[in-house]
Amino acid sequence: MATTQVAQVIAVARSQVTYKEGYTEGGWNNIVRYALEVPGLSGYQGQSWCMTFTSWVAMRAGVASLYPRGVDCSAGVAWFQAASRFSFYPALGSQVFYGSGGSEHTGIVYAYDATYIWTIEANTNTNGSTEGDGVYLRKRKRSDTIVYGYGLPAFAEGVITADPALAGVGGYTYAAANSGPGAGTLLRAALAAGNVAADAVSVGGPLTAGGVAVQQDSLTRIGLDVTGYSGSATAPIVRFRDADGGNVFQIDGAGRIISSVNPNEWRPADQGLLAWTMNPASCTPSGSSLSAGFIYFTKIILRNAATISNLCAVVGTAGSGLTANQCLAGLYTSTGTRVGVTADMSTTWNAAGDKNMPLTSAYAAAAGGYYIALLFNGTTSPVFAAGSSLGASFTPGNAHLSAGSYRFCRSGSGQTSLPASFTMSGATPDANNIWTAAA
Incomplete structure (x- = not known):
């Protein structure tokens, strides 16, 4: 997302307005985040921090090399002067210096006209003091004796300045007044700068x-x-x-x-899964058996695109006499297209335990709804971990859902394999709320 460097600087600086330093034992203490976050300045924690703040802004805006890094305002003036980038006229994004020789205080200019400068300043207060408690927006007269001068960063897009001597000079655009970047530009700049949203x-x-x-x-x-x-x-x-x-x-x-x-609730990722039908801790003690020859469809919601390699279920009681190649698990899209299938599960389901059932081919799934299908044929069904099972005519797990979008449903009888496609609108709502998951 293309944006200007000056807009990034102003957006980052403005995002910190209302930030306050630490307060202990009845007083402000100059303890701030900025000293700790700017490499080389942590040793100055607890000291005046207006210059530390401008160093932090430049770093966060991705233009650290365009501003002096340090805590000494006089050194900041000297840094700009050595680069022949110091002026007694304001510019957008310029670093303004205050007091004798610019040694007492500093800030960043975000707008100016013939009479005033508008700035973001740290370690000041509502009265504009050179020592204060937080980050504030300030409006000052350009003619105030406290205003010493301005450092002009070498922005890639050039500098907009009120200095008439720089009119027509490469890298500078003369403007007697400028109101600064608008709200939309600042939002885009903040996103690009990584302060409001990274990258x-x-x-x-x-x-x-x-x-x-x-x-x-x-x-x-x-x-x-x-x-x-x-x-x-x-x-x-x-x-x-x-x-x-x-x-x-x-x-x-x-x-x-x-x-x-609620972040305190367990989610699939907390157990190494991508999606599940429900929290497995909510399953009932009894579980559910499958009727032979029916495909049981259980719906999961994949919130993010992911590659599904395994289907999961928990068998509480092993099955017996399971028919080879007719006990399978599969993955279907919400419209009934099969996109994954496991190998034969007749041996796997012939023992109790947590079942991680690999698909024969992993599936790169877009975010959305999917059905995990289970098919059993044989003498005695495994008992699968499940939620409530309240009878075929009572299916609260499908509350407010219509045909084709049921959360728990099944096919007709007589199935011996998982078909390449299934008409989901023809599935019957089912009360066996079987726990399944994708991983």
Whole structure:
């Protein structure tokens, strides 16, 4: 996602507005995140941190080499002067220096006109002090005696500056006033910079773990963690959780929440699985036997694209007299196309235990609904771990579901193999809520 470097700097800096330093024993203590996160500056924790903040912003915006790194404002002025990039006129994204020789305080300019500069400054307060408690948006007169001058970073796209001497000079664009990047530009820049969400965000594109801020105004912001992304251009899914790790949820490409779970609850991934019909801890003590010759379909929801290599079930009581090559497990799409099948399970199901049943060929599955199918033929069915089993005429596991989308259903009798396709709308709702999973 293309964006300008100056927009990235301003977006990252603005995202920190309202941040406060530590407070102990009745006073502010200069303990901040920035000193610990900028390489080489951790030893300055507890000291004035306005310059540390600008170093952190540059680092997070991906332009660390364009700003001086350190804690000494005087050294910052000297750094820009040595590069012949110091001016007494403001510029977008410029580092403004205050006080005698620019030694007392610093910040980042995000807009200016003929009279004022608008800045993001750290270690200040609502009064604009050179020592304060947090990160604030400030508005100052350019003519204030405290304003010393500006360092002009060598942005790849050039610098927009109020310095008339730089009009027509390569790498600079003269503008007597500039209101800075708009909200939409700042949002895109923040996404690209990795501060609001890490790396590039696009439908079907890459996203790494990071965070997203839902911002109402310059002072009100709700922070969320982005924990991952998967899917395709037609079915993207982004996973979020709040800063306390609670209320984990996922959204699809249209922005609809497609799942919301308590992070303290066990999920398939917690047991090394991709998806399951239900939490196996909720299975009943008795389990369920299968009727010979029926294919039992159990639906799983795969929230993210994944390769399915194994189907899983738990056998509580072994079967006996199982017919070779007529005891199988398989994987079907929600529309009834078989996309995976296991080898013969007659020996596997002739013993109790956790059953990991490899598909003969792994299947690269898109996010969506799938059916795991079980077929038994023989003398005595294995007893499979299952949820409630309340009789053929009472199937609460299919509540509010219609033909073709049942969660638990079965075929007609007389089946000896798993067909290449099955008409799911013709399946009969079933009360045997068998536990199955994909891995």
